[in-house]
Amino acid sequence: MSSVNTEIEENINLPEAKVESPWKDAWRRLKKNKMAMIGLVIMVAVVIVAVFAPFIAPHDPFYSPVMEDGRTELSLIGPTWNYPFGTDRLGRDLFSRVVYGTRISLMVGIITQMIALSIGIPLGALAGYYGGWVDEIISYLINVFLAFPFILFAIAIMSVFQDPGIDKVFIALGIISWPGLARIVRGQVMALKEEEYIEAAKSLGANDARIIFLHVIPNCLAPIIVTVTLGVAGAILAEAGLSFLGLGAQPPTPSWGLMLSTGRAYLRSNPYMMWFPGLAIMITILGLNLFGDGLRDVLDPKMKD
Amino acid sequence: MSEKILEVNNLKTHFFINKGVVKAVDGVSFSINKGETLGIVGESGSGKSVTSSSVMRLIPTPPGKIVDGEILFKGENILNKSMDEFRKIRGNEIAMIFQEPMTSLNPVYTIGDQIAEAIQLHQGLDKKEALKKAVGMLEKVGIPAPEDRVHEHPHQLSGGMRQRVMIAMALSCNPELLIADEPTTALDVTIQAQILELMRELRDEFNTAIMLITHDLGVIAEVADKVAVMYGGRVVEQTDVKTLFKNPKHPYTAGLINSIPTLEGDSGRLEPIEGNVPDPFSFPEGCKFANRCPFATDECMTKEPQLEKAEKGHDVRCHRWENLDLKK
Amino acid sequence: MLTYIIRKSFMAVPILIGIATITFLLNFVFVPGDPVRIAMGNHGDPATIEMIREEMGLNDPLYIQYGRFVGNIFRGDLGISYTTRRPVFEMIMERLPATAMLAVSSMVIAILLGVTAGIISAIKPNSILDYLFMTGAMIGVSMPVYWLGLILIVIFAVNLNVLPVGGYGTFAHLVLPAIALGVRQAAHIARMTRSSMLEVIDKDYIKTARAKGLSEKVVVIKHALRNALIPVITVIGTQLGYLLGGTVLTEVTFSWPGVGRMAIDAVNRRDFPLIQGTVLFLAAIFIVVNLLVDLSYGVLDPRIRYD
Numbered sequence: 001m002s003s004v005n006t007e008i009e010e011n012i013n014l015p016e017a018k019v020e021s022p023w024k025d026a027w028r029r030l031k032k033n034k035m036a037m038i039g040l041v042i043m044v045a046v047v048i049v050a051v052f053a054p055f056i057a058p059h060d061p062f063y064s065p066v067m068e069d070g071r072t073e074l075s076l077i078g079p080t081w082n083y084p085f086g087t088d089r090l091g092r093d094l095f096s097r098v099v100y101g102t103r104i105s106l107m108v109g110i111i112t113q114m115i116a117l118s119i120g121i122p123l124g125a126l127a128g129y130y131g132g133w134v135d136e137i138i139s140y141l142i143n144v145f146l147a148f149p150f151i152l153f154a155i156a157i158m159s160v161f162q163d164p165g166i167d168k169v170f171i172a173l174g175i176i177s178w179p180g181l182a183r184i185v186r187g188q189v190m191a192l193k194e195e196e197y198i199e200a201a202k203s204l205g206a207n208d209a210r211i212i213f214l215h216v217i218p219n220c221l222a223p224i225i226v227t228v229t230l231g232v233a234g235a236i237l238a239e240a241g242l243s244f245l246g247l248g249a250q251p252p253t254p255s256w257g258l259m260l261s262t263g264r265a266y267l268r269s270n271p272y273m274m275w276f277p278g279l280a281i282m283i284t285i286l287g288l289n290l291f292g293d294g295l296r297d298v299l300d301p302k303m304k305d
Numbered sequence: 306m307s308e309k310i311l312e313v314n315n316l317k318t319h320f321f322i323n324k325g326v327v328k329a330v331d332g333v334s335f336s337i338n339k340g341e342t343l344g345i346v347g348e349s350g351s352g353k354s355v356t357s358s359s360v361m362r363l364i365p366t367p368p369g370k371i372v373d374g375e376i377l378f379k380g381e382n383i384l385n386k387s388m389d390e391f392r393k394i395r396g397n398e399i400a401m402i403f404q405e406p407m408t409s410l411n412p413v414y415t416i417g418d419q420i421a422e423a424i425q426l427h428q429g430l431d432k433k434e435a436l437k438k439a440v441g442m443l444e445k446v447g448i449p450a451p452e453d454r455v456h457e458h459p460h461q462l463s464g465g466m467r468q469r470v471m472i473a474m475a476l477s478c479n480p481e482l483l484i485a486d487e488p489t490t491a492l493d494v495t496i497q498a499q500i501l502e503l504m505r506e507l508r509d510e511f512n513t514a515i516m517l518i519t520h521d522l523g524v525i526a527e528v529a530d531k532v533a534v535m536y537g538g539r540v541v542e543q544t545d546v547k548t549l550f551k552n553p554k555h556p557y558t559a560g561l562i563n564s565i566p567t568l569e570g571d572s573g574r575l576e577p578i579e580g581n582v583p584d585p586f587s588f589p590e591g592c593k594f595a596n597r598c599p600f601a602t603d604e605c606m607t608k609e610p611q612l613e614k615a616e617k618g619h620d621v622r623c624h625r626w627e628n629l630d631l632k633k
Numbered sequence: 634m635l636t637y638i639i640r641k642s643f644m645a646v647p648i649l650i651g652i653a654t655i656t657f658l659l660n661f662v663f664v665p666g667d668p669v670r671i672a673m674g675n676h677g678d679p680a681t682i683e684m685i686r687e688e689m690g691l692n693d694p695l696y697i698q699y700g701r702f703v704g705n706i707f708r709g710d711l712g713i714s715y716t717t718r719r720p721v722f723e724m725i726m727e728r729l730p731a732t733a734m735l736a737v738s739s740m741v742i743a744i745l746l747g748v749t750a751g752i753i754s755a756i757k758p759n760s761i762l763d764y765l766f767m768t769g770a771m772i773g774v775s776m777p778v779y780w781l782g783l784i785l786i787v788i789f790a791v792n793l794n795v796l797p798v799g800g801y802g803t804f805a806h807l808v809l810p811a812i813a814l815g816v817r818q819a820a821h822i823a824r825m826t827r828s829s830m831l832e833v834i835d836k837d838y839i840k841t842a843r844a845k846g847l848s849e850k851v852v853v854i855k856h857a858l859r860n861a862l863i864p865v866i867t868v869i870g871t872q873l874g875y876l877l878g879g880t881v882l883t884e885v886t887f888s889w890p891g892v893g894r895m896a897i898d899a900v901n902r903r904d905f906p907l908i909q910g911t912v913l914f915l916a917a918i919f920i921v922v923n924l925l926v927d928l929s930y931g932v933l934d935p936r937i938r939y940d
Contacts, residue, residue: 035771144651149919151878156912159900160659237777241882244779245897260780264886267798271787278780286775361844389848396846403844408837412936413859423845458935474845 026222029298036294042287050102057096058082061254064090076270085276088262094273097254098280104255105284108169108239109232115174116231117224120181125212127182128189138182145179154238158247166249169242173235180227188220222299226292233288240281256281309377310482310514311360312336316374318352318359321367327585329355331538332374334612337482337531342508342515344529344546346522346561350582352538353518357484360516361401362391378482397427400475404487406467410459416443417455420474427478442473446503465496472503479511486518501527522565526550534558537582537593540612544619554621556598556629592624600625637937638928645924650703652916657702660905669715689713689906711910716902721910725892731801732891736880738811740869743818748858748865750819751826755861756853758831766823773820778879782813782886799888810887814879818872825868829861836860863934870926877915 030036049056065071067090074091077083085094127138145153157172158164192215201211217224240257242248249255256277263274318330330352337343345353358364359371362383375382378399383391403409411419420442421435430438436455443451446469459467468488475483485504489497505528508515517529525532525546532549534542534557542555553559560578580597589595595605604624612622623629669685686692689712690701705712711721750770754763789809790798800806833839834857842856843849881893888894892911899907930937 140647140651144648144655147648147920147923148652148655148916149874149877151881152912152915155881155896155900156656156659156908159908240777241779241878244882245885247900260783264783267783267787268791271791274780274783278777278783281780282772282776286772289771289775363840363843392846392848394846396844401844403837403841405837409841411838411842411856411860413934422847426846460936471841
């Protein structure tokens with residue numbers, strides 16, 4: 001009986017047939033979008049730097065020649081061939097720290113979005129699927145979370161921890177990044193709920209979770225991907241901001257925001273200390289934004305916000 | 306009576322796009338006398354709307370460009386005028402109404418403001434006087450309670466009402482030439498008839514010449530004096546309205562006439578023309594209509610026919626017009 | 634119109650209560666240990682701590698505390714600071730003018746720059762100026778505000794020595810922070826204005842306006858921009874959230890004595906009522922301004938008034 005059901009279900013599984021060619025089409029159009037391709041190249045480069053950080057960085061990012069070996073002459077030297085971005089007060093190589101900072105930033109982006117996805121998709125699906133009071137409550141939560149300015153919300157959460165750190169940043173940013181995703185999934189579920197093939201799948205006894213993951217998620221993959229891409233950018237910016245304020249990553253973590261915070265004390269004597277971490281943030285965010293925007297134009301021209 | 310208000314000679318409006326040059330209008334000539342109504346009829350893609358936009362100099366440049374020809378308005382070539390000079394004519398002596406009454410009015414301003422704007426601009430009236438005149442115009446086009454309606458926004462009006470507002474706006478400066486680009490296409494049949502009736506009345510009252518663009522020969526039959534049939538960026542037949550319906554000489558015209566639904570519901574006579582207008586890059590080399598023409602010969606496929614005088618006041622662009630009997 | 638305002642305003646109330654609830658939960662439920670003890674550090678003697686706890690009602694059951702907290706908010710009472718023992722609302726009001734001045738001037742810069750650049754880009758799409766503005770805008774939205782702030786400090790305060798590094802008091806002090814904070818908003822507004830203008834300029838009613846014989850300037854400013862601004866206003870509204878977050882970062886960067894910097898000081902001193910009060914206050918501003926943005930639609934877009 002159940003195998004017959006699956007067979008019929010597969011036969012009426014229209015959206016999957018619909019999904020394939022639009023993706024190819026989207027990729028073809030994306031390739032033509034110069035800006036998006038620049039963004040993609042930047043993103044790939046950032047990932048490569050993060051993955052191969054130990055091979056790219058000439059020095060140990062945590063090694064302080066000043067503290068550990070008393071080599072005070074290596075403190076605060078400007079950019080040279082050996083130290084392309086110069087060194088900080090502890091004599092640590094800033095280039096190596098910026099390279100390793102890529103890992104921190106990417107981790108922030110990926111982990112927060114994973115948390116956001118694992119909260120947002122189920123909540124959005126529940127709201128859209130069951131409607132009624134479930135929807136009322138979840139929609140209310142979405143509205144409240146979206147009405148809370150992002151950085152302020154993050155600051156409010158980080159203020160609770162007595163010992164801030166990068167791990168807490170993951171949690172803080174993750175639990176406030178889900179509403180956008182939930183809203184997308186909710187809308188999609190509501191739109192698809194009435195479609196015939198969903199009705200058919202239901203009448204064949206497919207369970208709700210199966211319907212949601214097999215039929216609904218593939219249909220809103222496009223806006224989800226766009227939201228996640230731009231969400232990664234938002235999370236990286238927010239982490240850098242929190243760390244700049246001293247509420248995020250703590251020393252000696254090579255967080256770009258934290259490096260900027262340190263560099264702020266040396267604006268007169270050693271301005272190079274703030275140039276490179278900032279540049280790293282900007283390039284990374286630029287790549288994500290360019291790619292995300294291009295993706296949005298290609299996948300869903302109507303989705304603007 | 307035969308004073309020419311508009312004379313278009315050998316107009317060529319081309320669009321330069323990535324794929325190549327689209328010759329949307331390619332050597333079109335016609336004229337309109339004072340108080341006369343010329344219907345320009347053709348399917349979409351025939352170049353009729355580009356022709357009307359060219360006369361208004363509303364062709365988006367780039368990609369569009371008027372590459373050749375002249376447009377004489379009261380004997381002066383408007384293409385030689387600077388844009389600033391032409392703006393004094395546009396909306397004043399030549400006015401235009403568009404196909405989509407639902408979207409042709411600015412949603413954020415009241416209809417009174419929008420009518421008054423043109424009056425203030427061209428007649429130098431102050432806002433108050435202009436609004437008063439706008440009320441008068443609204444009354445003329447048959448809008449009930451015009452004193453209240455002037456203060457309303459477009460979204461508060463129905464499509465038919467909006468087209469009346471567009472007509473009021475166009476006629477507010479007593480233009481000598483009114484260009485109407487598919488003025489009734491977007492409207493219900495009953496509203497269509499009302500708008501056409503209104504245009505006829507106003508034409509008689511103001512003695513305005515009208516250039517009526519339409520795909521619908523039924524509309525032409527109702528209001529036009531003369532007709533130019535366009536296909537593939539060219540005029541293929543041109544004559545007065547009676548002759549056109551009684552004695553069409555171009556197979557395309559005959560096809561259009563045959564595809565008019567009749568009231569008797571005699572569906573057997575409804576014969577739409579085979580095929581569609583080709584995309585701008587796939588027109589046949591010779592006669593543009595050759596690939597759809599039931600009478601096409603080898604000559605038609607390779608050699609482009611010229612517009613010939615078939616009889617007095619009746620021009621046709623067809624190699625075989627003498628051999629064909631297309632009369633009903 | 635009036636019912637529209639009232640309905641919209643009432644819709645904001647539950648959102649505000651939601652945010653109040655979140656901050657309450659964060660600071661009184663999730664904070665591990667005794668917040669007063671944490672705030673006082675190791676040198677608080679138990680009797681004083683107990684006195685403060687009693688004074689602040691921290692010994693009451695949570696639901697009573699919560700009810701009192703929400704009730705007090707609507708009377709403008711945000712509690713008492715642990716460190717200064719002064720009403721939080723009073724402290725915020727002292728700092729508010731500085732923050733308001735910074736936020737408003739950066740917004741003015743942002744709107745002027747952004748709308749102008751957006752219009753110019755839209756009028757001549759794919760021109761050199763368009764590429765220049767849009768590349769600039771793309772970089773602008775990708776740049777952290779505080780980094781731009783640091784760059785401005787290095788250039789104008791350290792190297793050229795024409796403006797102060799930070800601080801408050803004169804117009805010269807305002808210039809750099811306002812620019813740093815405004816650029817990102819300007820970039821967003823420019824991008825939105827451009828795409829919105831490009832969409833509007835193809836509309837039929839623009840053709841109608843041209844057909845009337847209006848000059849291109851009147852067509853663009855009166856007929857196109859007025860319509861194009863409607864979605865731009867939304868962007869300005871949503872960007873205000875970033876602006877308020879950006880204010881915190883900018884105030885810290887330029888030692889600007891506003892509400893945002895007070896909030897960060899409060900976090901560092903673990904002054905929970907003050908953190909909670911400032912966060913709540915700024916979030917409330919965000920909600921109120923978004924409400925105003927919503928209402929401004931009714932003025933800009935007549936179609937909305939009657940819906």
